[in-house]
Amino acid sequence: MAQTQRPTATPSAPSTRGPSAGPEEQAGGVRAPLPSGIEWVPSGSGAGEIVARTAACALRLELQGAQVLSFVPAGGSELLWLSPDAVRAPGQAVRGGIPLCAPWFADGPDGEHSPSHGPARTTAWTLESATVDQDGTVRLGLTTTADGVDLRLDLTAAQRLHLDLTLGLPPGAEPRRVEAALHTYFAVAGVDCSTVTGLDGATVVDKLTGQVIEQAGDLRPTGAVDRIHRTAGPEGTVGLDDGDRSIGIESQGCADTVVWSPGPEGARSMADTPDDGWHRFLCVESACVGERADGIDHSIHLEPGGSHTLSVTYSASDAGGAAGSAP
Numbered sequence: 293m294a295q296t297q298r299p300t301a302t303p304s305a306p307s308t309r310g311p312s313a314g315p316e317e318q319a320g321g322v323r324a325p326l327p328s329g330i331e332w333v334p335s336g337s338g339a340g341e342i343v344a345r346t347a348a349c350a351l352r353l354e355l356q357g358a359q360v361l362s363f364v365p366a367g368g369s370e371l372l373w374l375s376p377d378a379v380r381a382p383g384q385a386v387r388g389g390i391p392l393c394a395p396w397f398a399d400g401p402d403g404e405h406s407p408s409h410g411p412a413r414t415t416a417w418t419l420e421s422a423t424v425d426q427d428g429t430v431r432l433g434l435t436t437t438a439d440g441v442d443l444r445l446d447l448t449a450a451q452r453l454h455l456d457l458t459l460g461l462p463p464g465a466e467p468r469r470v471e472a473a474l475h476t477y478f479a480v481a482g483v484d485c486s487t488v489t490g491l492d493g494a495t496v497v498d499k500l501t502g503q504v505i506e507q508a509g510d511l512r513p514t515g516a517v518d519r520i521h522r523t524a525g526p527e528g529t530v531g532l533d534d535g536d537r538s539i540g541i542e543s544q545g546c547a548d549t550v551v552w553s554p555g556p557e558g559a560r561s562m563a564d565t566p567d568d569g570w571h572r573f574l575c576v577e578s579a580c581v582g583e584r585a586d587g588i589d590h591s592i593h594l595e596p597g598g599s600h601t602l603s604v605t606y607s608a609s610d611a612g613g614a615a616g617s618a619p
């Protein structure tokens with residue numbers, strides 16, 4: 293069993309549990325003892341970051357939003373894009389990594405929900421468990437509550453990155469419909485040399501034109517793109533290929549795939565993205581999105597005491613088909 297190490301509390305790290313919080317909870321919602329290979333470091337949000345470096349991978353996760361900021365499998369390259377201009381402050385969404393959107397997507401089915409993409413990504417989460425296996429596999433468990441919905445993230449990181457995002461209602465709550473997305477910013481060699489596979493035949497809500505169309509073949513974005521595809525691919529598999537590497541996105545419990553790039557004009561209007569930064573990422577989001585212009589409702593119906601899990605597994609291999617070397 294790896295030696296455990298408590299996170300180092302700093303004066304700027306707030307407790308999420310009030311004045312009676314124990315020492316484990318002083319560091320921005322860290323309840324779990326931290327094993328060797330995982331540490332807590334301060335971040336601009338005040339909640340701090342979990343940093344893991346093991347034989348299997350390197351990973352950074354911001355506790356505000358339980359947002360993975362970086363994932364590098366052993367022998368591989370960075371999977372994610374994080375804006376060099378990302379704002380790291382309390383209550384601010386971080387541009388890049390894997391923002392968790394819940395319990396609604398964008399401005400919701402009625403177009404009136406705020407904040408955009410729901411409060412989960414700007415809420416403080418609590419690290420409930422953190423372990424490292426003998427082979428360096430990192431396992432984290434985090435929880436929070438956002439707009440009355442209980443959220444849990446279970447993460448397993450080694451050669452592949454696996455995330456389970458669970459939304460649940462406490463007993464006695466009113467049944468309700470919710471939405472969710474893993475809004476992943478994949479690092480790419482260039483948007484215009486990227487191809488998204490596995491979407492052929494999907495009904496598409498094109499948010500830029502307002503049209504509902506059908507996807508024919510693979511998606512090859514050239515600039516701004518903002519589309520909800522009513523499929524997660526055949527048997528839940530979508531692919532992203534940028535010419536240098538292929539990323540596999542296997543999902544379960546995700547009815548939709550959102551593809552988003554702000555394009556050059558969109559990036560110029562975003563204070564937290566460099567003007568030329570848009571070209572270096574493509575968001576491919578595994579999601580459950582409620583009714584939009586196409587009349588299709590893929591929101592999740594939650595009963596009191598019930599839950600739903602969105603699961604994704606990301607794996608990368610270079611253009612020759614080789615995955616990163618095994619840990």
Ligand SMILES: O=P(O)(O)OC[C@H]1O[C@@H](O)[C@H](O)[C@@H](O)[C@@H]1O
Nearest residue numbers: 398408409475499518550552577
């Ligand atoms: O700027 P935000 O709130 O992170 O959202 C970014 C984009 O997220 C995408 O998922 C949406 O489809 C876009 O419409 C939106 O612009």
